[in-house]
Amino acid sequence: AQSVTQPDIHITVSEGASLELRCNYSYGATPYLFWYVQSPGQGLQLLLKYFSGDTLVQGIKGFEAEFKRSQSSFNLRKPSVHWSDAAEYFCAVGGGGATNKLIFGTGTLLAVQP
Amino acid sequence: NAGVTQTPKFRVLKTGQSMTLLCAQDMNHEYMYWYRQDPGMGLRLIHYSVGEGTTAKGEVPDGYNVSRLKKQNFLLGLESAAPSQTSVYFCASSRDGIQYFGPGTRLTVL
Numbered sequence: 001a002q003s004v005t006q007p008d009i010h011i012t013v014s015e016g017a018s019l020e021l022r023c024n025y026s027y028g029a030t031p032y033l034f035w036y037v038q039s040p041g042q043g044l045q046l047l048l049k050y051f052s053g054d055t056l057v058q059g060i061k062g063f064e065a066e067f068k069r070s071q072s073s074f075n076l077r078k079p080s081v082h083w084s085d086a087a088e089y090f091c092a093v094g095g096g097g098a099t100n101k102l103i104f105g106t107g108t109l110l111a112v113q114p
Numbered sequence: 115n116a117g118v119t120q121t122p123k124f125r126v127l128k129t130g131q132s133m134t135l136l137c138a139q140d141m142n143h144e145y146m147y148w149y150r151q152d153p154g155m156g157l158r159l160i161h162y163s164v165g166e167g168t169t170a171k172g173e174v175p176d177g178y179n180v181s182r183l184k185k186q187n188f189l190l191g192l193e194s195a196a197p198s199q200t201s202v203y204f205c206a207s208s209r210d211g212i213q214y215f216g217p218g219t220r221l222t223v224l
Contacts (some may be wrong), residue, residue: 034213043216043217098164099170104157
């Protein structure tokens with residue numbers, strides 16, 4: 001079955017600390033992988049995506065993610081978190097193709113302490 | 115270029131009432147989607163469309179209907195609202211494998 005698991009429901013980090021949000025997926029074909037961010041009361045904004053090629057992808061706002069096929073993972077990282085990064089983060093997987101449908105994880109809520 | 119817009123932003127319904135949510139996109143995308151977002155459950159796909167005049171069921175289609183009469187618009191209808199349909203509804207459109215989201219509609223059914 002196709003699925004996305006984000007094992008951390010809630011994470012708190014101090015401002016300036018590094019961040020890693022975990023994402024594991026189950027997908028039968030070559031996956032397209034995404035991270036979206038949702039600020040309170042807002043829609044989802046694309047942070048970064050992986051379709052093929054270099055397994056380390058750079059996104060907006062200083063985020064990066066690494067695709068590890070052997071671990072079925074696509075973890076999101078940031079070396080130094082800013083207070084404005086407090087939001088909910090969603091990992092998603094899809095296959096493109098005829099429908100471009102995505103399967104979303106349940107999200108990780110990030111809080112940033114001053 | 116407004117991207118994806120949703121109307122209305124907020125709505126309160128009584129059980130049994132009907133309503134239509136409107137999604138519009140100005141990016142000429144073929145694919146459009148309706149999701150619902152509930153706490154702890156992420157986004158779940160209700161219905162989607164791969165082009166004008168086409169619709170298909172997603173993961174949680176019961177109680178909802180959709181129409182895509184024009185390429186730029188995707189309507190989500192609730193014929194007889196139930197409290198279980200209290201949620202935040204997001205529309206998205208897609209091109210080249212990437213989905214672009216609207217700001218959402220917060221619906222409360224009493």
